Amino acid sequence: MNMRATEFTSATGGGPAGPADAGERNLAPATQSPHRATSGGPACGVPRPHESARAQVAGSATYVDDIPEVKGTLHAAPILSTVAHGRLLAVDASAALAMAGVRGVVLADDIPGDPVLATFVHDEPVFARETVNHVGQVIGIVVADSVMQARRAARQVQVQIEPLPAVLSPREAHAAQSYVLPPVTVRRGEPEAALARSAHRLSGQLEVGGQEHFYLEGQVAYALPLEQDQWYIHSSTQHPGEVQHWVAHALGLENNAVTVECRRMGGGFGGKETQAGHMAVWAALAARKFGRPVKLRLDRDDDFLITGKRHPFAYDWEVGFDDAGLVTALKLTMLANCGFSADLSGPVADRAVFHVDNAYFLSDVEIASYRCKTNVQSHTAFRGFGGPQGVIAIEAILGDIARHLGLDPFDVRMRNLYGIEERNVTHYRMKVEDNILHPLLAKLEQTSQYRQRRAAIAAWNANSPVIKRGIAVTPVKFGISFTATFFNQAGALVHVFTDGSVQVNHGGTEMGQGLHTKIMQLVADELGVPFERVRVTPTETGKVPNASATAASSGTDLNGRAAQFAARNIRDNLAAFVCGLDGCGAGAVTFRGGEVITPSTTRSFDEVVKAAYANRIQLWSDGFYRTPKIHYDKTTLTGRPFYYFAYGAACSEVAIDTLTGESRVLAIDILHDVGTSINPAIDIGQIEGGFIQGVGWLTTEQLVWNGEGLLTTHAPSTYKIPATGDVPEHFRIELWPEPNPEDNVFRSKAVGEPPFMLAISVWEALREAASAALAGGAVRMDAPATPENVLRAVTGSLPGG
Amino acid sequence: MEGRTIRFIRRGELVALSNVPPTRTLLELLREDLAATGTKEGCGEGDCGACTVVLGELEGPGDAPRIRYRAINACIRLAHSIDGLALWTVEDLAGPQGELHPAQEAMVQCHGSQCGFCTPGFVMSLFGMYQNHVARGNPVTRELAQQELSGNLCRCTGYRPILDAAQAMAQLPAVAVDEVALVAQLQLLQREASSNVCYLAPASLDGLLAARARHPHAQLVAGCTDVGLWVTKMHREFAQVLDVTRAAELRRVDTQGDRLRIGAAVTLADAFDALVAERPELATFAARFAGLPVRNSGTLGGNIANGSPIGDSMPLLIALRATIVLASTRGERELPLEDFYAGYRQTVLAPDEVLVWIKVPLASPLPSPPPRGEGVTSSPSPAAVGATVVAPSPAGGGSGWGLLRAYKISKRYDDDISAVCLVIEMRLDGRGVVADISIGAGGVAATPARARRTEDLLRGQPWTENAAQQAATMLRQEFQPISDMRASAAYRSQVLGNLVRRFWLETQGTEHINLERVIPELAPQAAGSAA
Incomplete structure (x- = not known):
């Protein structure tokens, strides 16, 4: 019996864990805010540690590269293009083949199935053929007895490429009308006429850089041949179903010949949604050619060169507004740097369009979205999936409006928020029904003491010649659901064994976000058993088929409900069984605390299960869920793409050094809406982690491609994600205390992506600080705010820069 | 084998x-x-x-x-x-x-x-x-x-x-x-x-020098935090490795006369501890040098001998007027650190030589710059807290003062490589004239370098705002940095001069000029509340 559950729902909240055993000391550093008691059962609502935490700290949690290798396993390493764009003339592997331990190479000609990956647009070759399209494109792989032998040999493969002109920036691509997908325009009202009528107008440009995922576990797959042309793939992937599909497609087999398993990933962040499939396909092709198990684990530098990143964006905008800063017209052009192929760029660019409003009503608006084709890595999903690139545009514009008018940016943001009864329809024609932005922002304004601090900072800046500080509050409203409506489905399997123990399996994958933990909590409560009786098993295409990617923050919403339904079916079976024994109605049976209680009898769950089995009652079940209410028109981007919105706001204070452009984040206050939290510790972890990852995107994480298209920020030595010293001591998270008004699982809200965009408060605070250095002037600053970009912003330009 | x-x-x-x-x-x-x-x-x-x-x-x-x-x-x-x-x-x-x-x-x-x-x-x-x-x-x-x-x-x-x-x-x-x-x-x-022929790790200096003489082609390692990357990233294989870090004499820090003597095999962590014990104001700079696991493996001798133009210890040691001792079975020679570098990743180390000691002049107490200017409070100013205490110059008499500042500019605060590193040690005599100055710079040339022309410009001049401006201009002229993934040449050049400006402001006791000392503007209520 779980004695800890009720204790933790009442007081201790998100900081501490519920220790696994009663009586252990609870460290409880109460730095994060308490969460409210919920009406849920004993497992849900409790800040339980991650289901793998104890194994992770002991080094016994297994990742793909840790799986004991089958005898005869070979290792692969990629042969990379060194040219951004060119004609592939010849590949000479003779030097590599002569090296010790080298078994051979796998090239495009070795593909028995389709040499083009089974992507939506079907525009990406498995291995480069005829042309190469970016530095780092994979031309083939070398297979050897050891990893280092394969890597050494891959460098010895001579690739002859005739260079062609390369397009490296989205503006160049746009000028040449070079796109991976056709442009999309969303329009409402008469933006041109409204602009002409506006009391004030501003226009500007903005460049926002991409972001490397930097999952700590690099891309890896391990392909094992089974009997009768069947294949078993261990893949570090957010989408085992797609890996299965791609591998079968490349091998020229039906999907039923391939099984893909993922127990856990060492981080994903969107970077293992499609990108993981490449490793699996390459490893499987090698395994087929050599008839041996093949593991492909990328070196970190190769991972940087090969895989796609968050899409860099460029913007041109013109906005009209009134004296109070209310936006009256907006025309925005967004250029997404998609890289050389479409990958997920279509839906990413769509989501950017959907999130240009962020929290604000745009009356007369036109957004033109161009999906620019460039000779760099094919950019892909990354936490927020285009949302951040949409939100930052409107936040930048509102910041500029406020500074132009000499108003407090907070007031300008409040003035532009969606209304409740009116001004409540998005530019894509979805009504915002659950708007909590006004009270949420008002509360954060109070708890963060934004007004007092802003005044104090202004006074401080007046006497500080070198260091300038800034503070900003930005909100987020993030649409939850896959915009591709058909992805919003999920399945699960729950097994109750004859000893009363429970296994759950579902289509979602664990990348650290705590999905498995939350689903174990949900299943435990549905069956009324202690959390410890439930185990989750590795995600596997043979158990729950056709599962969607674990992405779009939807993992718990979809799979959690499916698992809940599966458990409910079993509970119903057991309830019907005990009703028969006790002569009561099914509604009179409760499952709680490991017991099954009828008006006449209390039995242990285990006892009921044992008896039910003896009476031939089904003790396992599937569950299936599809999100209700959603629909939208892909051509006009209008409809209800989202089931609901998740909200939040952050107040960030920063300081900049006007002599060097260096900056520091000094304090962060966040108020975020997760509905009723299934696990406050995990939700706070997502908020903190997402926020800091967003800070990295906008400050230290700079991707630099040189003039030849080589990504020169190639590893953590040159690409700087936030470290311990970048997190301020004052980092407070509070959860909004209301349940999700939509009937989502446990009345919770999705949390993976929305907090990422709260980091835009840091970027706006940096621009406030820069404005202070410019005596209140307009700030032109590109993201990320590296020291160089900040110095450029506060000095106007750099000589020669 | x-x-x-x-x-x-x-x-x-x-x-x-x-x-x-x-x-x-x-x-x-x-x-x-x-x-x-x-x-x-x-x-x-x-x-x-x-x-x-x-x-x-x-x-x-x-x-x-x-x-x-x-x-x-x-x-x-x-x-x-x-x-x-x-x-x-x-x-x-x-x-x-x-x-x-x-x-x-x-x-x-x-x-x-x-x-x-x-x-x-x-x-x-x-x-x-x-x-x-x-x-x-x-x-x-x-x-x-x-x-x-x-x-x-x-x-x-x-x-x-x-x-x-x-x-x-x-x-x-x-x-x-x-x-x-x-x-x-x-x-x-x-x-x-163990007697290991492919991985030699002599336990004494004599043994090390003998091994170096016998095996001039063995790959020398002294912590391997850079050579390790030659193995993992460049796929190099060495038939024989000579590890200097077990030579007992080179693992010590001691004082010889007026100089701190640091063995080449002392880890970066211990070497910086010794330097910070002498000059507490270097604590932040030391803590920002790589991450602790690298400081625990890497050695000061390895960092110097590696010859990277972006290593952070060299600009500091150059500004502190460190010398190094190279030894072989033929004998020893001592030279100023800046003379060790012959070009990009090239040094004057002979095939049979090993870098054995780094010698740094001891610091001795001298007043910090007096607080000046408007708005200076009676409590120690931020600049004064960070001000160094350096040895009095022979010409300066008893009433001079000195300042040592080490600046590191990088994209990330911790564990990053400098875009620009600049270390300035200056001593003024009682009349406010620059009695002595030494400036080490990193990230702005093919090797770690001493800014001799800027030093010559300032030496003997009154330390005035005009002199600082001239020094900034000279420093920008003295180096032609390159553009790379860490920063553009223009930025590096701009910042070099701006850091001289910062140094000037620090000598004037100006407040609020160090980012690491800015604290958030939180009212007591907000700071004390958990929610």
């Missing part, structure tokens, strides 16, 4: 492995030879910390030795270098019944793991902190945790729960290493010194 055996103590037992190639990394040894896959590879270049393990080494006098614990990166550490040491990996901490060590339990209770891939590295860094601080009765503060964990990257948590875990370890029931038994085991290992 004969003599390729490695012996070390793990889980209280002797591990002996034979036939280990000289370029096998410790991480390969663990994951592939010992099937100890708890230790992870995140980057293979010592920058993410996922592969962190802890080494134990005998330290102190022979009659009262103790164990020195160091968290290091296994990915770029050559396996042979742990011969004779004790090793702990993440699998080695839990008790016989699986009871977690406080470093592990605190991580669980504070929700310090999400995806878990960086977790073993963090746990081992925490274990190192536990042994070095908690087990000695000292608290782990948030600041200490932040500094000692700066070499471990986490992409999931945002670090707050991990910093909480570091501070919470001491509240859990204590777990001790059986040091008495371990000392005995390590002493036994030391007596059975």
Whole structure:
């Protein structure tokens, strides 16, 4: 019996864990805010540690590269293009083949199935053929007895490429009308006429850089041949179903010949949604050619060169507004740097369009979205999936409006928020029904003491010649659901064994976000058993088929409900069984605390299960869920793409050094809406982690491609994600205390992506600080705010820069 | 092959492995030879910390030795270098019944793991902190945790729960290493010194110089935090390695006359400790040098001999007027550090020579700049807090003052490589004239460099705003930096001059000019509330 559950729902909240055993000391550093008691059962609502935490700290949690290798396993390493764009003339592997331990190479000609990956647009070759399209494109792989032998040999493969002109920036691509997908325009009202009528107008440009995922576990797959042309793939992937599909497609087999398993990933962040499939396909092709198990684990530098990143964006905008800063017209052009192929760029660019409003009503608006084709890595999903690139545009514009008018940016943001009864329809024609932005922002304004601090900072800046500080509050409203409506489905399997123990399996994958933990909590409560009786098993295409990617923050919403339904079916079976024994109605049976209680009898769950089995009652079940209410028109981007919105706001204070452009984040206050939290510790972890990852995107994480298209920020030595010293001591998270008004699982809200965009408060605070250095002037600053970009912003330009 | 055996103590037992190639990394040894896959590879270049393990080494006098614990990166550490040491990996901490060590339990209770891939590295860094601080009765503060964990990257948590875990370890029931038994085991290992022909690690300076003379083609390593990348990233293989870090004489810091003498094999961590003990204002600069696992493996001699134009220790040592001693069986020679570099990654080290000592003039007390200008309060100004105390110049008499400042500009505050590094030490005489000045610069030329022209311009001039402006202009003219992924040439050039401006302001006692000292504008109510 779980004695800890009720204790933790009442007081201790998100900081501490519920220790696994009663009586252990609870460290409880109460730095994060308490969460409210919920009406849920004993497992849900409790800040339980991650289901793998104890194994992770002991080094016994297994990742793909840790799986004991089958005898005869070979290792692969990629042969990379060194040219951004060119004609592939010849590949000479003779030097590599002569090296010790080298078994051979796998090239495009070795593909028995389709040499083009089974992507939506079907525009990406498995291995480069005829042309190469970016530095780092994979031309083939070398297979050897050891990893280092394969890597050494891959460098010895001579690739002859005739260079062609390369397009490296989205503006160049746009000028040449070079796109991976056709442009999309969303329009409402008469933006041109409204602009002409506006009391004030501003226009500007903005460049926002991409972001490397930097999952700590690099891309890896391990392909094992089974009997009768069947294949078993261990893949570090957010989408085992797609890996299965791609591998079968490349091998020229039906999907039923391939099984893909993922127990856990060492981080994903969107970077293992499609990108993981490449490793699996390459490893499987090698395994087929050599008839041996093949593991492909990328070196970190190769991972940087090969895989796609968050899409860099460029913007041109013109906005009209009134004296109070209310936006009256907006025309925005967004250029997404998609890289050389479409990958997920279509839906990413769509989501950017959907999130240009962020929290604000745009009356007369036109957004033109161009999906620019460039000779760099094919950019892909990354936490927020285009949302951040949409939100930052409107936040930048509102910041500029406020500074132009000499108003407090907070007031300008409040003035532009969606209304409740009116001004409540998005530019894509979805009504915002659950708007909590006004009270949420008002509360954060109070708890963060934004007004007092802003005044104090202004006074401080007046006497500080070198260091300038800034503070900003930005909100987020993030649409939850896959915009591709058909992805919003999920399945699960729950097994109750004859000893009363429970296994759950579902289509979602664990990348650290705590999905498995939350689903174990949900299943435990549905069956009324202690959390410890439930185990989750590795995600596997043979158990729950056709599962969607674990992405779009939807993992718990979809799979959690499916698992809940599966458990409910079993509970119903057991309830019907005990009703028969006790002569009561099914509604009179409760499952709680490991017991099954009828008006006449209390039995242990285990006892009921044992008896039910003896009476031939089904003790396992599937569950299936599809999100209700959603629909939208892909051509006009209008409809209800989202089931609901998740909200939040952050107040960030920063300081900049006007002599060097260096900056520091000094304090962060966040108020975020997760509905009723299934696990406050995990939700706070997502908020903190997402926020800091967003800070990295906008400050230290700079991707630099040189003039030849080589990504020169190639590893953590040159690409700087936030470290311990970048997190301020004052980092407070509070959860909004209301349940999700939509009937989502446990009345919770999705949390993976929305907090990422709260980091835009840091970027706006940096621009406030820069404005202070410019005596209140307009700030032109590109993201990320590296020291160089900040110095450029506060000095106007750099000589020669 | 004969003599390729490695012996070390793990889980209280002797591990002996034979036939280990000289370029096998410790991480390969663990994951592939010992099937100890708890230790992870995140980057293979010592920058993410996922592969962190802890080494134990005998330290102190022979009659009262103790164990020195160091968290290091296994990915770029050559396996042979742990011969004779004790090793702990993440699998080695839990008790016989699986009871977690406080470093592990605190991580669980504070929700310090999400995806878990960086977790073993963090746990081992925490274990190192536990042994070095908690087990000695000292608290782990948030600041200490932040500094000692700066070499471990986490992409999931945002670090707050991990910093909480570091501070919470001491509240859990204590777990001790059986040091008495371990000392005995390590002493036994030391007596059975291995004779390893492909990985030479002489125990004395004489032995080292003799080996260098006999094997001029052996790859010299002194911590391997850069050479390790030649192995993992450039796929180099060496037939023979000569490791300088076991030569007892080179592992010491002592004082010789008016100079601090640092052995070339002293780790960066210990070398900076010695420099900071002399000049406390260098503490921030020292803490920002790489991450602790790199400072624990890398040596000051290795950093200097490597000759990278972007190493941070050289601009500092040049400004401090350090000299270095090169030795061979033919004898010794001593030269100013800046004269060691002949070009990009080229030095004057002869094939039979080894860098053996770094000698740094001792600091001696002298007043800081007097606070001046408007708005200066009676309490010590931020500049005064950071002001150095440098030796009086012979010409300066008793009333002069001095200032040493070390500036590092990088994209990330911790564990990053400088775009620009500038260190200025200046002494004024009683009349406000620049009696002496030395300026070291990094990231702005093919080698670490001394800004001689700027020094010449200032020497003998009154220290005025105009002089500072001229110096800024001269400094920008003196170097032609390049553009790369860290910064553009224009930025580097601009910042060089701006740092002279900052130095001027610091000598004037101007407040609020150091980013690391700015604290948030939080009202007491907000700062004290948990929600």
